[in-house]
Amino acid sequence: MTTMVAVKTRKKKVATTVALPLDRILMDDCIEAMRSLPAKSIDCIFADPPYNLQLGGDLLRPDGSQVDAVDDDWDKFDSFAAYDKFTRDWLAEARRILKPDGTIWVIGSYHNIYRVGSIVQDQGFWILNDIVWRKSNPMPNFKGTRFTNAHETMIWASMGEKARYTFNYRQMKTLNDELQMRSDWEFPICGGPERLRKDGTKVHPTQKPEALLYRVLLASTKPGDVVLDPFFGTGTTGAVAKRLGRHFIGIERDATYVEAATARIEAALPLDESAIRAMRAPSKPPRVAFGVLVENGLLPPGSVVVDSKRRFRATVLADGSLLSDCGAAGSIHKLGSTLQNAPSCNGWTFWHTEGSKGLVAVDALRQQWLLATQP
Amino acid sequence: MTTMVAVKTRKKKVATTVALPLDRILMDDCIEAMRSLPAKSIDCIFADPPYNLQLGGDLLRPDGSQVDAVDDDWDKFDSFAAYDKFTRDWLAEARRILKPDGTIWVIGSYHNIYRVGSIVQDQGFWILNDIVWRKSNPMPNFKGTRFTNAHETMIWASMGEKARYTFNYRQMKTLNDELQMRSDWEFPICGGPERLRKDGTKVHPTQKPEALLYRVLLASTKPGDVVLDPFFGTGTTGAVAKRLGRHFIGIERDATYVEAATARIEAALPLDESAIRAMRAPSKPPRVAFGVLVENGLLPPGSVVVDSKRRFRATVLADGSLLSDCGAAGSIHKLGSTLQNAPSCNGWTFWHTEGSKGLVAVDALRQQWLLATQP
């Protein structure tokens, strides 16, 4: 199904409708397929490009010939140069179709991620984080010649240094038991029932765990966003996007993978109604002006507020500003910073009012107000 | 003290004696100093080059205090091109002086490591591993704009694909409780008594922990080997090399750093057994966030949980929070305490899910998860 989506054109800020193949898999070369998509139409790209540098696969040698003796410096340069060109080409297309406030994720290992990261930066993307996927059950190093290669790296980048982007800070913090989500994530590798198999053998050699994509999409997209995966494989990105109420576009050349991905996504269930509803709520609570609490009688004019240690005391005025005993006045934030002689202050957590069980931050009143007024 | 060391010359494989400034600090530009060293004379290089952080303005913590940023001149570069040239130049010299069976380590962050890694590969080095230093106590992301940047990356490379190198597999396995050493290492950042201070302020803004260098040198060098650090700073590499019975050569331009490093290394004592044990990462019981169970499908969004007496009922949301039927929401602990009107609540034992044999505490799911993922 092709869906019409509002996309803003560049020159004139007029919304036009452009065809986006939402929730479909394009069976094509990734660069060709991206060329068919309109500029500035995608919210997020997740890319798991091939990184079989040393194997001399079809990417580096279209004729399938074997790479020469690896001591040959020229050949090495040739290989890296070919990989770099491929990377530049697909990243340039990715950049064209991303919205100005979109972001891109690329996953790789030490074989390719340094090439990718350099080119990401060269093309003007701005790295926001690199994320380490720590595998809880990596394949051991059988020969004992190196450290167990127990992680892969993801680069997350915005369109530029000043570009805006989506980061659902609160949801990540909640997901991590009220601690900021860190740049190192632990997940098992994809196995068990989740791993797609046909006749007992795995369909795709590097199928990514859904939990990984779950966190990626929950962190960096909003419900209804369009997520593109140019190296779709067996469709982990699509299955998770569907579950999380995001749209996906997959690009995959290999018919076997497309077939497996199609069946898989078909079977994936979207989250149930209540979970979806809660997710569609904005990730940030709506702003509430302090004055609204005053107007609505939660803290009527004349009320007294103090800081948590009762060092400062102020009276609430009718316009929602505070008047301190020493004569200073201003918004809850301004007065808090003035009194503490600090550059800034969050008045919501700084100021308190007398409750039945001691001091209560005015932020609690705001929560109360939100609970009472939000649907 | 200059010591005479046998070094093989390149053209003819005849051993000649060449002066190596063993266990000394050369106060000079790193490229100039490396030029003064003979080719193929160094067993291992550990390099902690400037990261090219490109920081913006001041950064304030939530309490209003200012973050002491790395604003030193040595970290300023005009462009990626300038940084790349600098990197190519020092890496080329490093390559010249390394023995054919030597290895190089470079540490960096996402700001620079992709540039470094690409150039390492371009110059013919062969990456053996990349190692993630997970910081147990990183600086938080104060503004809630990104994931906490909680790691740095080290690249470990040999002179070429077929080159030999030293890897003390057994010692690494022993150090890691008889499990293969993985590519992710956890250490605290350098602080406490180990952090060099003068008049209460840190001498160097980016002093590395000795535990990190300890593992690096123990893994990749033999006793008596020569370790070169072209960005010596306050001499962590030298202090650890001395304690491990390796020779070091330090290169550092800044006289203040050289002075501090000299005194520090002078005071360093060879390690005894207890100190070696202390160098191991502290083992902490693994912490599992409730959200991890949600992400991994043990309790998918939309699942219903109840307390043991079925008085309260809540739905699991996509971000790992709970939404109660009465509209209250929060983490498993928060909602449990809210509903019971109690000051605190252990959500792990409070909330249950329907199992085939009746209610099962979500804590049981956590145990199940730990069993499945922990070695």
Place this chain on the structure above:
DNA sequence: GGATCTACTGAATCTTTGA
């Protein structure tokens, strides 16, 4: 003397909105 509280700090690319 031990427990508790307070202040400080660390390689950081660290805001958003509306006039």
Place this chain on the structure above:
DNA sequence: GTCAAAGATTCAGTAGATC
């Protein structure tokens, strides 16, 4: 585009003071 005001934001650990 700029600018000013409003609003949102921290974790683990050490060191020293206080109870």
